[in-house]
Amino acid sequence: MSKQQQHWEKTRGLLFVTLAIWFVFSIGIFFFGAEMQESNIRPFGYPLTYWFTCQGSLGIFVILIFWFAGRQEKIDEEFGYSEKEDD
Amino acid sequence: MFKGKFIDNLPKIYGTYTGGFLVFIILMAIAEQAGMSAKLIGIFFVAFTVLIYALIGYLSRTLQVDAYYVAGRQVPTVFNGMATAADWMSGASFVAMAGGIYFKGYGYMALLVGWTGGYVLVASLLAPYLRKFGCYTVPDFIGTRYGGNAARLCAVLVLTVASFTYVTAQINATGTIASVALDIPFGIAVYVGLASILMCSMLGGMRAVTWTQVAQYIVLIIAYLLPVFWISNKLGAGVFPHFMLADEVARISELESQFGLGTVKNSAADLATVPKGLAGITKAHSDVNTTPWKFISLAVCMMAGTASLPHVMMRYFTTPSVKSARRSVGWSLFFIFLLYSSAPMLATLSKLSLMDPNLATGIIGKSIADVQALDWYQNWNQANLMFVSDFNGNGTLELNEFFMGGKAVVLATPEIAGLPYVISGLVAAGGMAAAMSTADGLVLAIANALSHDLYYKIIDPKAETAKRLIVARVLLVVIGFAGATIAALEIQGILGSVIWAFDFAMSGLFFPLVLGVWWKRANAQGAVAGMLLGLASGTAYLIWVRTGGAGFWGVTQLTFGIVGSLVSLVSMVVVSLMTKAPDAATQRMVDEVRVPSGKTVLGKQH
Numbered sequence: 001m002s003k004q005q006q007h008w009e010k011t012r013g014l015l016f017v018t019l020a021i022w023f024v025f026s027i028g029i030f031f032f033g034a035e036m037q038e039s040n041i042r043p044f045g046y047p048l049t050y051w052f053t054c055q056g057s058l059g060i061f062v063i064l065i066f067w068f069a070g071r072q073e074k075i076d077e078e079f080g081y082s083e084k085e086d087d
Numbered sequence: 088m089f090k091g092k093f094i095d096n097l098p099k100i101y102g103t104y105t106g107g108f109l110v111f112i113i114l115m116a117i118a119e120q121a122g123m124s125a126k127l128i129g130i131f132f133v134a135f136t137v138l139i140y141a142l143i144g145y146l147s148r149t150l151q152v153d154a155y156y157v158a159g160r161q162v163p164t165v166f167n168g169m170a171t172a173a174d175w176m177s178g179a180s181f182v183a184m185a186g187g188i189y190f191k192g193y194g195y196m197a198l199l200v201g202w203t204g205g206y207v208l209v210a211s212l213l214a215p216y217l218r219k220f221g222c223y224t225v226p227d228f229i230g231t232r233y234g235g236n237a238a239r240l241c242a243v244l245v246l247t248v249a250s251f252t253y254v255t256a257q258i259n260a261t262g263t264i265a266s267v268a269l270d271i272p273f274g275i276a277v278y279v280g281l282a283s284i285l286m287c288s289m290l291g292g293m294r295a296v297t298w299t300q301v302a303q304y305i306v307l308i309i310a311y312l313l314p315v316f317w318i319s320n321k322l323g324a325g326v327f328p329h330f331m332l333a334d335e336v337a338r339i340s341e342l343e344s345q346f347g348l349g350t351v352k353n354s355a356a357d358l359a360t361v362p363k364g365l366a367g368i369t370k371a372h373s374d375v376n377t378t379p380w381k382f383i384s385l386a387v388c389m390m391a392g393t394a395s396l397p398h399v400m401m402r403y404f405t406t407p408s409v410k411s412a413r414r415s416v417g418w419s420l421f422f423i424f425l426l427y428s429s430a431p432m433l434a435t436l437s438k439l440s441l442m443d444p445n446l447a448t449g450i451i452g453k454s455i456a457d458v459q460a461l462d463w464y465q466n467w468n469q470a471n472l473m474f475v476s477d478f479n480g481n482g483t484l485e486l487n488e489f490f491m492g493g494k495a496v497v498l499a500t501p502e503i504a505g506l507p508y509v510i511s512g513l514v515a516a517g518g519m520a521a522a523m524s525t526a527d528g529l530v531l532a533i534a535n536a537l538s539h540d541l542y543y544k545i546i547d548p549k550a551e552t553a554k555r556l557i558v559a560r561v562l563l564v565v566i567g568f569a570g571a572t573i574a575a576l577e578i579q580g581i582l583g584s585v586i587w588a589f590d591f592a593m594s595g596l597f598f599p600l601v602l603g604v605w606w607k608r609a610n611a612q613g614a615v616a617g618m619l620l621g622l623a624s625g626t627a628y629l630i631w632v633r634t635g636g637a638g639f640w641g642v643t644q645l646t647f648g649i650v651g652s653l654v655s656l657v658s659m660v661v662v663s664l665m666t667k668a669p670d671a672a673t674q675r676m677v678d679e680v681r682v683p684s685g686k687t688v689l690g691k692q693h
Binding site for chain 2: 059
């Protein structure tokens with residue numbers, strides 16, 4: 001496999017992981033909205049589903065994007081595809 | 088004062104600007120104490136901020152193509168994040184969102200999740216690759232990747248439909264705020280709003296819009312957060328409301344059952360006396376009160392729509408590198424998060440202020456005559472945003488007898504909670520900034536697509552730079568006027584139009600964009616089929632449901648993008664596989680796009 005193919009394999013792998021996490025917190029958990037709301041886990045005292053829609057999911061998305069960007073930069077570096085600073 | 092290049096001095100420049108704005112707020116507060124009238128304070132706030140944006144727009148004027156279309160591709164990561172956040176957060180986010188949460192609760196909060204989750208798709212599927220491509224506009228990518236004028240033209244069509252639906256809502260919002268703050272009729276205020284929007288974008292295109300959007304973000308975030316923190320502290324609810332309102336949320340649930348939410352229903356005859364557009368509280372504040380599919384389908388539409396709306400995507404064309412485009416998406420979402428996570432808190436504080444009989448501001452359970460005598464009630468009742476009526480004739484205001492417009496939650500809460508008027512003036516300026524910044528981005532997206540893709544790439548490829556930029560500016564004015572004319576007709580509410588825009592964009596552009604990067608086999612015929620059939624089927628479904636059609640799969644007029652995008656995906660894959668694979672040059676181009684290093688696919692000036 002060429003260097004470019006390997007790079008793309010890894011990039012795609014990262015995409016699937018990122019989208020999986022995204023799916024859980026944007027879609028997956030809301031299938032169980034009513035059950036989660038009754039849960040004893042109450043972040044900052046808020047009902048669980050309410051908290052996820054106000055802050056939880058939103059905050060996780062912010063962190064997820066920065067994590068994704070960091071990982072992708074590592075992959076690009078590994079294969080020598082990073083941009084030069086003066087580009 | 089500022090040595091060296093403009094870009095190197097950005098933190099200093101915007102730091103000074105923020106300081107100046109805070110000083111302005113303090114001066115206004117002093118003026119209020121000295122007896123300046125509320126009306127005059129409102130005028131000062133809106134006029135002063137709009138003049139500043141116009142000045143920035145004038146200073147950023149340019150005669151260069153890449154500065155006009157992509158701000159010279161030198162906008163630093165964090166500043167591009169701020170500009171995108173302002174571009175993104177429209178009048179709907181600023182003025183309508185907290186109100187929606189206030190009235191509809193959980194079912195509405197799908198929009199919070201959808202309008203933020205979409206950025207994960209932007210960062211991982213599209214933004215860095217489109218940046219590497221080096222296009223000026225979204226149709227520029229579609230046209231070059233798939234080849235041929237047909238694909239380019241279809242992309243221009245979808246972009247125009249989606250963005251135009253969106254922009255009328257934004258011009259409507261600037262008109263509403265300008266008419267209230269400056270005390271002029273709506274029909275004239277719409278054109279005042281339009282003039283301010285054009286002043287920011289006409290001379291400098293993307294460069295001017297970028298630097299005004301950063302300034303607008305600073306105004307709108309201060310205007311949103313300051314009242315939230317102030318009210319929370321005033322009520323003794325918590326120093327940092329986001330982490331400390333759990334007791335208040337629980338208290339609202341308690342009051343809801345005490346006041347018989349949902350048990351006392353208004354008769355149709357009673358409701359007929361309530362002015363149009365106003366609503367009472369009918370849904371529980373924090374309960375899960377909607378079916379999972381309804382919540383999820385709305386969130387999915389907003390997420391895919393986010394990744395297909397061209398005015399957001401084109402902001403990531405302005406960063407210096409692919410790496411910074413990726414990080415910039417993270418910053419955008421961070422700046423958006425600051426406002427979105429505050430909207431539910433504002434809704435909570437607003438509702439508690441009105442409902443809790445233990446608070447001085449509480450009105451439910453008080454005598455109707457007392458409420459009608461309140462200053463703020465009279466103001467907002469006159470503005471047609473508040474209404475009370477003694478349906479059961481007991482002389483006391485019940486929960487089901489108080490009605491409010493969605494906009495009033497953001498605009499009136501500072502006054503209800505007893506904050507000085509200077510805060511209300513600030514909020515008006517913030518709403519104006521939010522609506523203007525989005526309208527600017529949208530008008531520019533449409534005008535750029537028409538001038539670059541339709542005029543330059545298809546009609547007259549030999550046009551000189553000066554002529555291209557003149558055409559771009561003329562189109563900007565024409566589209567602005569068309570938008571204002573339709574906005575003045577007030578066909579659809581602000582929020583409804585915005586949601587439709589997302590569905591249109593998702594129907595026509597989501598899969599053609601994503602598959603353009605992630606599926607090499609996708610070809611021009613497939614993309615054209617995907618865009619046209621997606622847009623057509625989505626639109627047909629919308630018309631069908633609007634005219635009384637039953638719909639299927641629980642897809643409503645707010646989520647018709649699900650139908651459109653599925654048709655788009657299937658037709659694109661089927662047609663692509665039935666026709667010839669893209670040629671070797673196109674395949675190489677896709678390979679190029681997939682690695683960050685090296686030259687952009689399209690040249691620096693094209």
